[in-house]
Amino acid sequence: GQNIDQPTEMTATEGAIVQINCTYQTSGFNGLFWYQQHAGEAPTFLSYNVLDGLEEKGRFSSFLSRSKGYSYLLLKELQMKDSASYLCAVVDSNYQLIWGAGTKLIIKP
């Protein structure tokens, strides 16, 4: 079967750095998305990786290793507004999206 694994919850301190991991086992691979979702709100797009390596976008970076079935989202200079759930989703060989359960990130002052 197809599977996406993310930690359920993580806690970090304001101003620090946090890495949220996502491992996947899917039938084929055509890219990986990260979305941010504040409680009770719409998920919003953060990044899309289809090639190996690190892509940086301001305070957020996303890394992909296709050979390891692994991605991470790196958040730097954490702010209280970064408290949210972070959703990992993989595009499989049929171009269907497979979603992880999300990681709830709690930022403490």
Add this chain to the structure above:
Amino acid sequence: DGGITQSPKYLFRKEGQNVTLSCEQNLNHDAMYWYRQDPGQGLRLIYYSQIVNDFQKGDIAEGYSVSREKKESFPLTVTSAQKNPTAFYLCASTETGQGYEKLFFGSGTQLSVL
């Protein structure tokens, strides 16, 4: 501003009742989707549509129905056949329906059973 509008924000269903969730977009996107979000689970696809007057079942279509009479609108009906409807429902769209396109989401509808 372009976007997706879902209504209502909160909805309560009585047993045996059908309820309809509204989703409207002004992004001129071809494809629209309905997802169900339950605590501790990933998003699950209910229905999707890539063109007006056509739609396909997703992974959990039983107990739900949709229509796509206009490009801008994709309402979801939760029928009485859906025995566990309590969830957060998200409508989304993409430009053409290709799997690698980013999704634009509405703000969601929380459905609860009375």
